[in-house]
Amino acid sequence: MKLFVDTGDLDEVKKAAEWGVIDGVTTNPTLIAKTGKPFKEVVLKICELMPEGAISAEVVATDYDTMLKEALEISSWNPQIVVKVPLIENGIKLVSTLTDKGIRTNVTLVFSVSQALMAAKAGATYISNFVGRVDDNGADGMDAVRDTVDMVNTYGFDSEVLVASVRHPLHVLESIRAGAHVATMPLKTLEMMFKHPMTDSGLERFLADWNKAGLSIF
Numbered sequence: 620m621k622l623f624v625d626t627g628d629l630d631e632v633k634k635a636a637e638w639g640v641i642d643g644v645t646t647n648p649t650l651i652a653k654t655g656k657p658f659k660e661v662v663l664k665i666c667e668l669m670p671e672g673a674i675s676a677e678v679v680a681t682d683y684d685t686m687l688k689e690a691l692e693i694s695s696w697n698p699q700i701v702v703k704v705p706l707i708e709n710g711i712k713l714v715s716t717l718t719d720k721g722i723r724t725n726v727t728l729v730f731s732v733s734q735a736l737m738a739a740k741a742g743a744t745y746i747s748n749f750v751g752r753v754d755d756n757g758a759d760g761m762d763a764v765r766d767t768v769d770m771v772n773t774y775g776f777d778s779e780v781l782v783a784s785v786r787h788p789l790h791v792l793e794s795i796r797a798g799a800h801v802a803t804m805p806l807k808t809l810e811m812m813f814k815h816p817m818t819d820s821g822l823e824r825f826l827a828d829w830n831k832a833g834l835s836i837f
């Protein structure tokens with residue numbers, strides 16, 4: 620299973636990259652706007668900080684011709700870049716075109732299996748199914764993820780199901796149980812994945828015993 624960090628913050632990307640276990644970075648217009656820096660500069664710096672990673676950068680137009688121009692521009696910046704496209708009618712048309720050109724895509728703002736089917740048929744590399752925003756509205760966001768994973772596996776689509784809008788480690792557990800291919804989340808949620816109170820208390824005891832005995836490795 621792949622893990623992506625969902626951020627435009629370069630310090631966060633650097634920290635996550637140093638762990639050696641993160642497979643890419645997802646950004647969106649909101650995250651880029653928060654940085655206060657130019658889009659291209661941020662995206663290229665992210666590519667530099669995570670040279671093996673898949674880096675998602677999103678188009679912002681909604682008419683097909685401008686979306687295509689933006690997608691070709693963004694993807695020309697670095698081969699690591701995956702063009703992020705919203706799931707609207709023109710978005711699906713764009714993904715079909717980009718798939719024919721061999722350009723990787725991440726279809727975003729996906730909330731239902733019928734939307735996911737459109738993305739899979741257009742050849743999306745990643746289908747970003749949002750869970751937290753559905754949970755916020757009193758439904759179970761993971762339902763669509765489970766059904767989408769089944770759909771992709773049943774029909775043998777190449778698309779990877781990417782669980783987005785992940786808010787806590789329980790979403791990661793549910794993503795694993797659903798057989799999702801990728802989960803993207805903020806750095807603070809990734810950091811929570813390291814934590815267990817028994818790890819902390821266990822380590823404290825090991826080190827106290829070691830020090831009491833006056834032992835040393837060197």
Ligand code: G3P
Nearest residue numbers: 625647751752783784785
């Ligand atoms: O980048 C897309 C998604 O992960 C956003 O999450 O927390 O804004 O719903 P959130």
